[in-house]
Amino acid sequence: MASVTLALLAVLVATPAARPPAEEVLRAQCQTWASDPKNPWALAHGITLEGRSFKARDGRPAANVIVSDFLRREGSGPNADLRFEAFSADGTPVEPHPNLQVKTLLLAGHPLSQAFQAGWGRVTLGTLVEDLKRDFRRDSALSPHGAWTLDALSHVLPPGSTFTNGAGESIRFDAVMDEALALLEREQSELMAGMKAGLPQVPKRKQGIYAHPCGGLHLFQAVATHARHPSVRKAWGSRLDAQVDVLFYRLASESRQYDAALSSAPPQYRLPVLVQMVKFYGHFLETLGRFREETRWKPSPSQAQAVDQARALLDGAVRRLDMSGAFRDMESLKTTQPQSYLDLIGDSCHAAHGLSYWRNHLGG
Template structure:
């Protein structure tokens, strides 16, 4: 868990006194309602366009994430622009990641077939993140639209995306499904494989992707069970205490994307529809449940903690919009009027957070912030890219920036 997430947990413990009356659990928290985006959709539309936060988010993402010496940041540029994203100097970002940071290890004895191991370090020797979450880089390549046949030049020779997927299969163990860090691994496997596929892992066991993804859906349901119960009981909020889905990186939103992304296959959608609908409602409920807690924490936080809290709000709201947009594109979800209003309120909340970050100068001098609080600066880079992607997916009514297709087989 990042420093900002830990900080939020410490500040939100004991916030029940600041929570709204449970009888008004269906009322959105006030901050988001200040934005013109959140006007009652039944009224005549306001002809004054709301402030556009996308150019600011996109420009900062492209600027900050283009640093060749920061492969984790480069991967977040791929989140926004896919294969088109380039590192400073003009090279495709993915080329830089593979050429500079892919590692090779010689074959281990007594393994069949003998094969070198392809991997990324978690961090560089100076502490710069490369792959702090397992399989983050291969998942980023697949989501960016690189086909399995694509070959990258590396100092040790060409490497195909397929070889990276094969390494992922070799390293996979079914017990990993329950690990909160497995989101990127599950997403990569779900992007590279199709229903009915099987493979052998490094222990020689046969792995069935259908069983893996069914287990992942059950794990998601269990992780969101407390939120689901609170939603059904009409609670205004379910406190964050590092429990369930809150034990996952980024609030479990990457895990949600990985699991529900498997439903891009019609057969999976048909089998999972009711369970997917139930998990979507929990996700929508989180907007207000968490929004109230962030605002309550921000209202009482010492000045030095305001910026970390605002960055954590950017993380949640941006990832939420990205997750909802990807869910729509992966599953064919068509929001009801009430669901669309929730999406618009999420956009309003993100807009409000971005304006507050802008007022605090967060977008003006990243190097100075990195010198003072390096982890916070990294969070700001990654969360800005996810927020830009989330806003891009909902900028036109019901339409998204074209999603990257599943990689050709």
């Protein structure tokens, strides 16, 4: 397609001997395919990687496109309901996870005073956050799709914060995040047991944390973001550190299963396995990168080695994807394998973002 960038073309024609680094391949993939102004979910992933400077293919800032073209309003006045549909009429994802867009804008560094032009007038990010608070319901926030809501609020609410939702319920945010940590512990309990028993792996059967989108790593990110406050870390003690240990155990456990699946899969089933590898290794690196940046956590020598292993595993998965022609076949995948097409966009952005956190990491 004519919109393929020069960066992506340069990556695609690189000879094997001069194969560019995985981050460069993934970044070119993200920049090219996440810039579709008709796909706000993809635009959000481009923002995740590139920040506020990311632009849609039509030249507009991606954040402006998301709000102006896809934010909807019901009612009027200060209590009007503002929302993004989960999917557009043609099935394009807009906000399949509630509050993904607000979370993305907050993490990109937009201030609450930032104003965007919506279809009916100007809307600030602060107004969107207040609408999120009104819509907040504990059960939804603590469901598998609630991590984006928790992550957004963790960025704007300090310890001790309370607010009243649209149902008139008084919400103590510290209590909600205590429940989120307990949820993470419950969902990873089978992995914790496997780690303590010295099992080489815990099979993935869509149980526990594996019933969450992206393997529950967004839940970890939300919980860890709240833990950037010293008072929260003190109150939680070693509980979050134990979940970090489980995350490293997951790296060993899941990599074994991906290798086995890849070696036994018929050729037509290799693509989903490779995409899943990019998803997990990329989110793993992104999650720990955010954790280090937000809380000043420092990996132990063995953990630092595991981070380097994750980078190597991700590089191998990207190399195999590149050799398979998946990155070159995006236009056809959009029709023949639409989920793989979307995954290759979103997971490329997350993985490049994850690698960027560890770009200068040399084993410690």
